[in-house]
Amino acid sequence: MNKQMSSEYEERLQAEMDALLKGLPQRTAPPTLLRRVMAAIESRAALPWYRQSWQMWPAALRVASLVILLSLFGGLCLAGWKLPQADAYASTVGQLSQWLSGVCALWNVLSVLFTAALAMVKQLPAGLIAACLISLGLGYGLCIGLGAAWLRFAFARQ
Amino acid sequence: MTEAQPFEVFVRDYQNMVFSTAMRLLADGAEAEDIAQEVFLKAYQRFAELRDSPTAGGWLKKVATNLCLNHLSRYRARWSFFSEMRAGGGGQEEREIEYAAPENLEEEVARADCWAQVEQALQGLPAAQRVPLVLFHLEGLRYEEIAGKLKVSLGKVKTDIFRGRQALRRKLRTQLAQGM
Numbered sequence: 001m002n003k004q005m006s007s008e009y010e011e012r013l014q015a016e017m018d019a020l021l022k023g024l025p026q027r028t029a030p031p032t033l034l035r036r037v038m039a040a041i042e043s044r045a046a047l048p049w050y051r052q053s054w055q056m057w058p059a060a061l062r063v064a065s066l067v068i069l070l071s072l073f074g075g076l077c078l079a080g081w082k083l084p085q086a087d088a089y090a091s092t093v094g095q096l097s098q099w100l101s102g103v104c105a106l107w108n109v110l111s112v113l114f115t116a117a118l119a120m121v122k123q124l125p126a127g128l129i130a131a132c133l134i135s136l137g138l139g140y141g142l143c144i145g146l147g148a149a150w151l152r153f154a155f156a157r158q
Numbered sequence: 159m160t161e162a163q164p165f166e167v168f169v170r171d172y173q174n175m176v177f178s179t180a181m182r183l184l185a186d187g188a189e190a191e192d193i194a195q196e197v198f199l200k201a202y203q204r205f206a207e208l209r210d211s212p213t214a215g216g217w218l219k220k221v222a223t224n225l226c227l228n229h230l231s232r233y234r235a236r237w238s239f240f241s242e243m244r245a246g247g248g249g250q251e252e253r254e255i256e257y258a259a260p261e262n263l264e265e266e267v268a269r270a271d272c273w274a275q276v277e278q279a280l281q282g283l284p285a286a287q288r289v290p291l292v293l294f295h296l297e298g299l300r301y302e303e304i305a306g307k308l309k310v311s312l313g314k315v316k317t318d319i320f321r322g323r324q325a326l327r328r329k330l331r332t333q334l335a336q337g338m
Contacts, residue, residue: 010320017323020330021280021295025273029177033191034169037198041165044199055203 165205169198172215176222182292183226185281193229197222223297227307230289272334279329287322290315 049057057065083089121129176197180190200221201208208214280288290308293299299307305315 013320013323013327017291017326018295020276021291023273024276024296026174027178027181027277029173029194030187030191033173033177033194034166036191036195037169037202038166040195040199041202053203 164209165202168201168205168209168214172218173198175215176218179219179222179297180226182277182280182296183223183289184229185283185285185288189229193222193225196225219297223293227289230285231309275333276326276330279326279333282329283322283325287318287325290319291322291326294319 044052044056049061054062054065173194176194177190180193180197181187184190184193197218201214201218208217211217280292283291290304293304293307294301301312301315301319304319305312308315
């Protein structure tokens with residue numbers, strides 16, 4: 001009985017709100033809206049073509065850019081397919097690996113430092129690590145809490 | 159700039175509709191104006207298609223709705239923790255269900271000619287209730303579509319809409335009682 005009443009009530013409420021909200025007249029847009037839109041259009045039109053959105057480029061440039069992009073994409077696909085078969089490929093890869101050897105050395109140093117730091121942390125008592133983590137969490141929570149309190153206070157004053 | 163004149167007429171024709179849509183979803187005049195401007199700038203890029211299209215109004219409304227929802231999720235979700243308190247957070251009083259038969263509120267509102275109060279009451283609802291309520295009643299979306307757009311469960315959409323209707327009705331009853 002109660003469920004039936006609830007369902008009837010919901011249906012009537014829905015119908016009532018539907019009629020009410022659909023009957024709402026349109027709001028009047030602020031008079032500044034039209035001016036703002038037209039000013040934005042004018043300022044965009046004053047920009048050089050390459051700073052406007054692609055849809056606003058002249059048709060010839062749009063076609064040309066599309067052709068260039070498709071050619072680039074096709075070229076990349078072709079290069080990815082043909083390059084490993086080229087004679088110069090192996091020597092270029094060798095050169096590249098020489099250039100990257102410096103980066104590898106840096107990576108090795110960093111990984112040694114990280115391993116050392118990890119070993120040092122492992123030596124610390126578990127309680128101290130837990131206390132540090134809890135302190136970090138509390139500090140983070142405190143920042144969020146203070147931020148929330150400040151915002152609520154600031155908005156409440158408006 | 160040969161398009162500017164007819165486009166100005168186009169903006170004049172649709173500006174109230176676009177602004178109303180944005181205003182009812184965002185409940186903030188400045189943000190609604192920004193969104194309306196963005197909608198018309200998008201429309202300008204497709205003006206050649208839209209100028210004589212009978213579906214231009216629907217297109218504008220859809221773009222306005224999507225931009226408002228993007229705006230709400232992008233700029234407001236991160237602040238919901240802070241802002242729900244301001245909006246009243248859909249307080250305790252909205253949880254109870256009234257079983258009293260609703261009288262014809264629409265006729266009462268029309269008779270008292272107080273549509274501004276309805277707008278005001280709608281804007282006073284928390285976003286979690288107002289947005290699905292507007293999408294359901296004014297944009298004609300189904301519950302499932304609203305749940306998809308807002309990325310929440312179907313149950314939450316139904317509950318929020320129900321609470322929104324109750325809260326709106328309660329606010330209007332109070333306002334009408336005070337005004338007459």
